[in-house]
Amino acid sequence: MPPLVMALMSILIGVTGCVGYVYFSNLVLDRVIFPASGQTCARNIGRANLVRPWLFLFPALAGSMLYLVFPFAGAFWRSLFDREGDAFIGFANYRALGADHVFQGALANSLLWVLVVPAAATCLGLIAARLTDRLRWANLARAAIFMPVTMSLVGAALIWKFVYANDADIGLLNAIRATLGAAGPLDVLQIPVWNSFFLMAVLIWTQTGFAMVILSAALRAIPREIIEAAIMDGADATQIFLRIEVPQIKGTITVVWTLVTILVLKVFDLVYAMTGGNFGTQVLPGFMMGVMFRDDGRASAVAMVLMILVLPILAWNIGQARKGGD
Amino acid sequence: MADLRLAGIGKSFGAVEILKNINLHIEAGELFVLVGPSGCGKSTLLRMIAGLEQITAGTLEIDGVRMNEVPPARRGIAMVFQSYALYPHMSVRQNMGFALRMAGQGRAEIDAAVTRTAHALQLGSCLDRLPAALSGGQRQRVAIGRAILRDPWVYLFDEPLSNLDAALRVATRIEIAKLKQAMPDRTMIYVTHDQVEAMTLADRIAVLGCKGIAQVGAPLTLYRKPRSEFVARFIGSPAMNLLAGEIVQTGEVTMLRLARGGGSIAALVPTCPGDKGRRVTVGIRPEHMYPTESATHALAARVELVEVLGEVTQLHFAPCRPGGQTVIARLPGIHAGLHGRTLRIAAAPENLHLFAEGRSLLYR
Structure with a gap:
């Protein structure tokens, strides 16, 4: 079977399967389990409506159980075993990580990125x-x-590798330095600590647009009369921005901030493509990837650490979203 | 004291002209109401006075000083918005004190002033609440308090009552009237589309139509001597009835024959001999109509609907042709059993208004 036909078939099966599931599960609920007829008609409708949300939630819940919760539990279990996965060693992997300087460096870098x-x-x-x-x-x-x-x-990494290239004829940064009269080209990706910031610049470059679009929509949702009232009250443009507009979109700012934070904790490809994690730029996901080929137990432990780092941010974000919904 | 002089004020957005050649002199210490149907540009005019809209033609003077280019905060003006426009993230205290803070006053000073004003407006107990936790009336009072704290010479109100329910609207209207009484030297400009608000609050009213200002005057002047059919229909509720008629005799007292009336009736409007035979519109307010047995009457028509309100009864008469203007009469007291009957209606000569081509014959 040609791949295109196969792809179309799977789309067809997937879509009809979803539609069929929603349709038939509701049909069974309304006709067979709690039929809206007879003496208990009203009670049955009420009960069916209590069950219905779960019908819709079930596929998503099942999927996340299968692909998120189960692997998470599995990874935690695996992190308590040695490299081969034969011997139970308790929290020895975590203790080893704590003593590992490369891990400490990656953790410090990840925290710096998050900040x-x-x-x-x-x-x-x-x-x-x-x-x-x-x-x-x-x-x-x-x-x-x-x-x-x-x-x-x-792709972004490739573009910025050109910008940072160690050659005044290729790299924009070194070209600027040369015009300003600096002696020789400089490989900014090899200057310890600073190189992390040059990597961060790339991610900031990609995420600023995302933040801008969402925050711009939030700013536009502020009623014009409120801004005008502030103008009448004698606030200047900066004061209106900082004291009237920003406080009102605090919720949106929080959401953007957390979304970018979660993305930052996952970032691997950027560092991998630009420095390969060398010159002290390694971050936790990259470190995990390196360990994975040698020691599954230890790599699982790194994954757990990453998870623990994301968890509070996630919980806070959900809490904020709830508050916003009220 | 601050008076406002609007000379030849105009506003256009690109090629679209919204206001043209508006000339007004608003006296210091006056409560001046701008009234008109929606979309006639009265809010735009107010916003131009506030400085929130650019003035594209003419000059605005406050207290003799040209204000066209002066930023809003330095015009000595405070504005109360239709939507209250409270800062949602600030407590009542912060909302009211914001302008003073922007002006760089001390914290203790601001706090004392806010507390004093809040108590005067019965907001003392909710100073630390957010606007979202207040009722509509309380929000409106905070908005007014915010204006008062700036202690401006000129207050602008942009339809401040239109978001309140009927009972609260009356109560807040009375509060604004009291506020004005408490500060007789402050000038207030009040925009509304509700002629009842205009009549009850105003020292003077400007009726704004689509073609500019239709008439400026004291409420009762507008009520008694409207310059045009537009003003006549706009001021007063229910609106003035307009009946077709013809002048049969001229002089200090004009005699008219009405299309749906009987005999010739008198109107206390002077006309010149050339007016004889002229077709005119005769305006009679519902409250000036009374039933009569006489053969000389302004209208004879069938009662289509009776609204008994208690203190008055409103009779709706069938229009002369389907879809035409219903004539309404307001009779004091309770009148039942008139439905379906044909009544004759008359009005005193001094209560008749004559219009030709939309303009009153009183002003020519």
């Missing part, structure tokens, strides 16, 4: 959102800022 990238991307996005709102060619500016969001991180 810098979401803050920078959200702030720049917010400023871009505010500024482009006043421009006549705002849509063009927005499109330009948003473009990197659509790019794969590996």
